[in-house]
Amino acid sequence: MAVFVCARCDAVLTGSVERVALPVCAHQKYGHDLLPALMESGTYAVDPEPAGPPWRPWSEVGAEEAEARGVFAPEFSLSFGAPGAVVVAPGDTRGTVLIPERCDGYCIGLDGRAGPNLACACCGSAVATRIDDCSYWQAVWLTPGAVRRVPDDGPEHAMTDWEALAEQHQGAPPIESCGAWNARWEAAVGAALAHLLSVSAGARVALPDGVMEETFGRALDALLPPGPTRRRVVLAGPGLPPADEDIALVPRHPRTGEVWRPPGGTAAVPLEADVWLHMAFPCAQLPVPVTGGMPEGVFRDDPLPPYPWRLFRPDREVFLSTLARLPAVREPWLRGIYDRMRDAPYACPF
Template sequence: MTTFLCVDCDTVVSSPVAEVALPAHALRCKLGNGIRNMPSLMAAGTYAVDPEPAGPPWRKWSEVGAELAAARGVFAPVPVVSFGLPGKIVLAPGDAVGTVLIPERHSGYCCGLDGGDGPNLACAGCGRPVGTRIDDCSLWQAVWLEPDAVRRVPGDLPAPVREFADQHGELAAASGVVLAHLLVASEGGPVKVQDGAIADIFRRALDGLLPVGGPAKTVALAGPGLPDPEADIWLAPRDFPSTARTIALPDEVWRHLAFPKTWPPIPATGGFPDGVLRDDPPPAPRWPDVRVDREVFLHTLARLPAVRQPWLRDIYDRVSADWHTLRYS
């Protein structure tokens, strides 16, 4: 576990928290319009670090240019480029302690704060701005600590295991990240996806964006409890040994796809008599309604250097121009 302290006066500004990977749905900054009571981005007792520059000040792509944007880790056109600090720390609002709101930094809409004025939380000990509370409608509730305003005091307790709950499109967001990496791994050629959950999610999108027919790279789930697949590209949990052909999934998403929970079918009139066993296994679970999150997909692809290759830039531009491309491909 880690505790965060103000760098100026050592006031404690967080509860003990354990580091986990940044959730993929954190890349979707806003969900819908006017959705109240959005949940916390982070589970209680956890924190994550965003390696990318994030937050204000923002500059338009047309003002920045491709060369300077690439230096900020953005390799394809986006509306605005962040010139904030990389390495911001996000935790659940309930895990932020020892802070007070800065009254003059209260930007937001009808329901709360959106952080548009910059850090709106100050250290209660010395008054230094240390973070930003976000709780407006349609925004994930979170506290983002500034990396240059806090320091870490490490501990040795493990992170809690988070059960997967596909709230507000978490699976769709994670799929957007994975799809961007799958396209890079494809090198512009056909891809064949293993039957099952990942085919339900990715096959239609890949077939719509890549050539179909001819020799194809294969994609399959891999990881603890699964046999090593005979595939060119493996989808595995983050702690699985990384190789050039491995694409990491968030651990809870990987468990959800590799070992889905199923309920035994029961006849409408009641259960079977004692001693009678079924001889027809239930059908494999499907996720027919999962749509790859377009916003997260574009955000991820724009930050992969490979997007500068003409064939991949063409895909980026097509999806940017037509929101139906991923939804109905």
């Protein structure tokens, strides 16, 4: 556990928080509604990539310098700000005040366009950026260099091993009660789709029926060329029988970010754990109680499970950002997919 303090005056700026993996949806923009908090209360994550100004266009950076930073395909611009921004839930901040002249936003909240908009209440130093505008996950990003991490004596949560993770069976449902697809699912599938394409070698792949086909199938049909199916994708991970296929969708640990490794030569495609858990252990609605009974011929009259009002669309920006950071995108066939999707923002499947 840790707390973050002002680097200038040592004033405490957060409650006691524990480090977890950075969510794949951390920089996602979704719809035009207010989104909930990005981070769970009592947790923080670190973004290893540079963030914020100054920005340099791709034409100025060049492919060689970009590849040295782990970006292998052109992006509109690259940040040359400091790496290592820390993100916490807004409710975990302490001792900060808004900077009125930096409270700009696009719609109904703050989007951080003017730079750090939270100051230390003790010394007035700009220390963080509050994000709560529509389309953004609500979060507070602590500015690298303006804050300092201090160990805290709070109780550490026991590390969840892979077997315990599988036993939780608490995956995030793919569909909201209103019939919209879960934004976290669209981000998670967008990132996994980039990895899946990179290991497919450009050949058609087969998916099992059900939610995997519903979320990945249309995208693979649109992005891969027609031809015979050469490889098969399965779910693999803790609590599931061993996979004997070429490609496996496996969980990424929610705390450490570690990717579960399948045995043998099976290629691993990482997927966010809460999405993987729902795919691996779906909760079916039973027509009768598990215990006791109901009169013969009588079934539950609970509301039907939510049904999506549109086809699933992986998050395009998460997909492109992930693909641009995979060395495989330098292969001509995969670079062709990247360029086509970057230049056609509303093309199928996005």
